[in-house]
Amino acid sequence: MTATLVPTAAPTSPSSFGSRHPLARVALRRIAGGILTLFVLSVLVFLATSVLPGDAASAILGKQATPDAVAELRHAMGLDRPLVVQYGKWLAGLLHGDLGNTAAGYAAGGRSGVWDQISGKLGNSLVLAATVFVPVLLLSLVLGVLTALRAGRWLDHLVTTVTLVPAALPEFVLGTVLLAVFFTWLDILPPVSFVAPGASPFATPETLVLPVLTLVGVTVGPATRMIRAGMQEALLSDPVAVARLNGISEARVVRRYALRNALAPSIQVFALIAQYLVGGLLIVEDLFGYPGIGKELVDAVTVHDNLEVQSVTMLLATFYVAVTIAADLLVMAVVPKLRTGGTS
Amino acid sequence: MSALLKTYSPRRVPFGAALRRRTPKTLSGRIGLALLVLTLTVALLGPLCTPYSPDRTVGIPFAGPTAGHPLGLDFLGRDVLSRVLSGGLSVVLYAGVATLAAYAVGLTVGLLAGYSRSWLEPLLMRLTDVLLAFPALVFLLLLATAFGRGITGVVIATALIQLPPIVRIVRSAALEQSLRGYVEAAVARGEGTLSVLRREILPNIARPVAADAGLRFSWSVLLIAGVNFLGLGLQPPAADWGLMVSENRGGIALNPSSMLVAAALLGALTLAINLLGDALAGGTE
Numbered sequence: 001m002t003a004t005l006v007p008t009a010a011p012t013s014p015s016s017f018g019s020r021h022p023l024a025r026v027a028l029r030r031i032a033g034g035i036l037t038l039f040v041l042s043v044l045v046f047l048a049t050s051v052l053p054g055d056a057a058s059a060i061l062g063k064q065a066t067p068d069a070v071a072e073l074r075h076a077m078g079l080d081r082p083l084v085v086q087y088g089k090w091l092a093g094l095l096h097g098d099l100g101n102t103a104a105g106y107a108a109g110g111r112s113g114v115w116d117q118i119s120g121k122l123g124n125s126l127v128l129a130a131t132v133f134v135p136v137l138l139l140s141l142v143l144g145v146l147t148a149l150r151a152g153r154w155l156d157h158l159v160t161t162v163t164l165v166p167a168a169l170p171e172f173v174l175g176t177v178l179l180a181v182f183f184t185w186l187d188i189l190p191p192v193s194f195v196a197p198g199a200s201p202f203a204t205p206e207t208l209v210l211p212v213l214t215l216v217g218v219t220v221g222p223a224t225r226m227i228r229a230g231m232q233e234a235l236l237s238d239p240v241a242v243a244r245l246n247g248i249s250e251a252r253v254v255r256r257y258a259l260r261n262a263l264a265p266s267i268q269v270f271a272l273i274a275q276y277l278v279g280g281l282l283i284v285e286d287l288f289g290y291p292g293i294g295k296e297l298v299d300a301v302t303v304h305d306n307l308e309v310q311s312v313t314m315l316l317a318t319f320y321v322a323v324t325i326a327a328d329l330l331v332m333a334v335v336p337k338l339r340t341g342g343t344s
Numbered sequence: 345m346s347a348l349l350k351t352y353s354p355r356r357v358p359f360g361a362a363l364r365r366r367t368p369k370t371l372s373g374r375i376g377l378a379l380l381v382l383t384l385t386v387a388l389l390g391p392l393c394t395p396y397s398p399d400r401t402v403g404i405p406f407a408g409p410t411a412g413h414p415l416g417l418d419f420l421g422r423d424v425l426s427r428v429l430s431g432g433l434s435v436v437l438y439a440g441v442a443t444l445a446a447y448a449v450g451l452t453v454g455l456l457a458g459y460s461r462s463w464l465e466p467l468l469m470r471l472t473d474v475l476l477a478f479p480a481l482v483f484l485l486l487l488a489t490a491f492g493r494g495i496t497g498v499v500i501a502t503a504l505i506q507l508p509p510i511v512r513i514v515r516s517a518a519l520e521q522s523l524r525g526y527v528e529a530a531v532a533r534g535e536g537t538l539s540v541l542r543r544e545i546l547p548n549i550a551r552p553v554a555a556d557a558g559l560r561f562s563w564s565v566l567l568i569a570g571v572n573f574l575g576l577g578l579q580p581p582a583a584d585w586g587l588m589v590s591e592n593r594g595g596i597a598l599n600p601s602s603m604l605v606a607a608a609l610l611g612a613l614t615l616a617i618n619l620l621g622d623a624l625a626g627g628t629e
Binding site for chain 1: 372474477478479480481482485486487488489490566569570573574575576586589590593596597600603604607608610611614615617618619622
């Protein structure tokens, strides 16, 4: 239904000279656009964490701090310099891969790099995300293709309904229900995912189960739906009809003709899941006390560590934009007709 | 003459009638409607019939269910039933305000932009791109850093995030309608811009726009509940389903209902909107 509302993409006609590498050109344009977006974002993020009330120095020292102590900390953090200088220093650092120091470190009298603070947690989050990805990938591909082949039958209805329910719930609601079942009643899983600093979450796999179950439950429904739609569209396409008319066996038609065309939209599905996880991890890691980047960001916001918030936010946004661009380019690489802007 | 021209206008189906005609056809649609009525009733009328004050400590923290307190007590020894009954209003209210505010502005700007085919589009595209380069929750967290904790900032931010996509949807729908013959006829018989927008275009884009508004409301509920759960929105001692799940986490073993009932009602609300939305979308296919 929304399809009718989406304006058709303006035909971005390639220059009359044509190009031998249309994909490379699109790639360059998308990456340039991504960098521009990130630049605009960096200004917004910096302004939001610097200009508005809630100076990091006074927030960290608390209300009892003497004005002298606040001034000293402001100086150490570089907050007494003009905003443009602060922004330039921060951006230059980011471009060199330096995320700066945490405000908490300054408050303690020393310095602690944001990267040192978050690198282990970033690793934990990547482990969690990867562990979510594998089952979602397998489940949604199998269920999506199966339901498309059995569209309108009982299996289709069953899968659609069963996967819709957890997907419609807020993450923390689903997580709470799972907690009640597996901790309170069955008592087989820990309520808090404690992972020792420096240790791999795989060393204590039971800490991963509930966060992974929650995130899989939330994502598998939409992923299945989108793959089902892509597969259904492929099954109705002309090549499939011609192949059937030629008497090619249905199994071969599905495998050789339909599946391949259905694969392209599913790349987008997995990009969407990766993007969703950036936000989803915030809630789930907080709920289960899982020491990842999401919980780290929530904690930094809670204690007003503006310096850490701005760097972590930019890191997440960069990942987000990179996934978007990579997925678009991958789809274009798989479906050649998209390269010229939808002149099918 | 004008009566003659008027007949070219597509027939308008009143939205309420369309809703009534469509919803109950499928089982999941009916379940959705029933759940929605149930949760909205609890949310809107609940605060009027609480057995205790939702803010008063009446016993030992996380005490289990008794005859006087059928859902037990929460982490401060307050009556869970009373808090559940009062905790839905804020969920519906703040999400509703955010969605309404976004739509009030978005509908106006989108209609004008679509009808006048203005320069607004490239600006909107860029703005949406920047907002899309960001998980909404991270954006809210960033604003919470800027404005400090509190529900006002969260509601404003939620409305802001939704504004660009709303303008885009309304704009493209209005643009499509503005090229139709009945709009030309209205202009030809001398209707003013405002009148064309209100009497010709608006009724014809009402259905897709209403469906979108429903989904955005559900999205607002999810987002605001998420921020409340993280402790960066509504502050204690407010009774709110999202906040209740968060603050009673320590008692999941002692009195599970202190968390579960609020979680279930919140889940029922978002599930209901999704089921209804599905039923409506299925009806238009």
